[in-house]
Amino acid sequence: MDVLSKLHAKYGEAVEQALERYLSIDLAPDFRDAVMYQVKTGGKRLRPLLTLATAEAISGQWKPALPAAAIVELIHNYSLIYDDIIDRGDLRRGMPTVRKAYGDNAAILIGIWYREAIEEAVLDTPKPTLFAREVAKVIKAIDEGERLDILFEYAGREDPYFVKARWREVTLDDYIKMVSLKTGVLIGAAAKWGALSVSDDAEIADAAWNFGLNAGVAFQVIDDVLDIYGDPKKFGKEIGKDIKEHKRGNAVVAVGLSKLPPDKRDRLLHILSLQNVGEAEVREAVSLLDSVGAREEALKIAHKYREEAERHLARIPNNETLRELLYFILERQY
Template sequence: MDVLTALHAKYGQEIEKALERYLAIDLADDFREAVLYQLKTGGKRLRPLLTLATAEAVSGRWEPALPAAAIVELIHNYSLIYDDIIDRGDVRRGMPTVRKAFGDNAAILIGIWYREAIEEAALETPKPLIFAREVAKVIKAIDEGERLDILFECAGRSDPYFAKARWRDVTLDDYVKMVSLKTGVLIAAAAKWGVLSVSDDDALAEAAWNFGLNAGIAFQIIDDVLDIYGDPKKFGKEIGKDIKEHKRGNAVVAIALSKLPPHKRERLLSILRIDNMRDTEVEEAVEILDEAEAKEEALRLADRYREEAERHLAKIPNNKTLRDLLNFILERQY
């Protein structure tokens, strides 16, 4: 039995009940299906499992961290609902997105409902005021990460703000900042909030945050590699999607752009600017990435962040399950 399956067996049912309970507060019967739909599309629940496992590692108790676990998963799904609105996404986890199933206007209202359910859960944490501030900080960080991700795109947006403010150049440091906010911060919060729910040890909370942040950056770098090179049957996503979406905010692309000679760099950028990209152009882009050996360098970069995550993890007691979870999410091939 892998660690994810074991954690689901231990905590999974309680997580699902908590998620539905917070979403169901004051929920109209004829809105229930639409609000709960995002949860029903599935997901591995990595973040709430991390929260509960961290709380238990620190104190031997996971129950006080259940509201915090619900918060991290609600934030995650809240952000996915809006990601799909922003990106006009029709399919997620093999199912129609919320916006596709119910329309953009309904999806906006559902997103607002999730945000308020997060507040309901924060009130039930052991430290409501601290958690309210933590939640605001994390949601703002994710929002900023999403803003940067869009600004890093080469084309495809007609919104006046993004068309005017688009970045002319994107460095690898810019990429790391963006994924730290968009992906890393919520995994960092998942670990930290497990500690905050059962302990007043600030040093331990900081170690948990840094563990999660570095694990989250490594997670996203591997996700970027799989987007371009993974097996679509295992990965469950359209391969090369980031190329088709004009993204410079992909680790492999960002690394290649930092290494390529000027004529190759400009050719890659010119492909990323194409509105209706053909498969042959995606293939050419991948060939250019291969010439830069960007995949290999991206994997080395993920390893460096993994090592940093492990350094902070060593400060957390009884960390075997957390280490197993780290290994699981960073060695996935799907």
């Protein structure tokens, strides 16, 4: 049994009940199925499990961190609902997205409901004012990360702001900044909020934050590798989707663009610029990336951030389960 399965067995039912409880407050019966759809599609629940595991590592208690665990998972799903609207995504976790199942307008309303359910959960944390500020910072960071991700796309958007403001060049440093905001910050918050729920020790909270932030960057790099090279049955997403969406904000693509000779770099950028990127173009793009070992270099980046996460993890007591989670991130296939 892997570490995620063990944590699901220990905390999973409590997490699901908390999500349902906060989403159900004032919910109209005929809107219930639509609102619950996103969380009922499943997901790893990595973030809330990390919150509870961190709290228990620090204090021996995890139940005081349940509201924080619900918050972090609600933020995650809230962001996915809007991410799929923005990217016109039809498939997530092997199932139709909220926008595909219910339409864009309903998805917008469902997203608003999730945002207010987060506020309900904040009121139940041990430190509501502090958590309110934390939540605002994290959602703004994710929003900024999403903005940068779109600005890094090479083509495909008609929105006047994104057409005008699109970045001409995207470096690996730009990529790391973007994923730190879009993904790293929430995983950092998951660990930090577990600490804040059970402790007033600022150094422990800082260690948890930096552990999670670096683990989150590693997680996203692995996600990017799986986007291009993963098994769609295990991954639950369309393989090569980032190439079809013209994204330079994918670790493998970013590495490839930094290493390809000018003629091949131009060819990859041409593929990313096509209005409709088909399977043949995806295969050609992957071949170009393979020619400079972009996959292997991306994995090296993931391991670098794993090592940094481990450095901060050493400051957290009873960290064996958290270490197992970190290695799960690096070894996962879904």
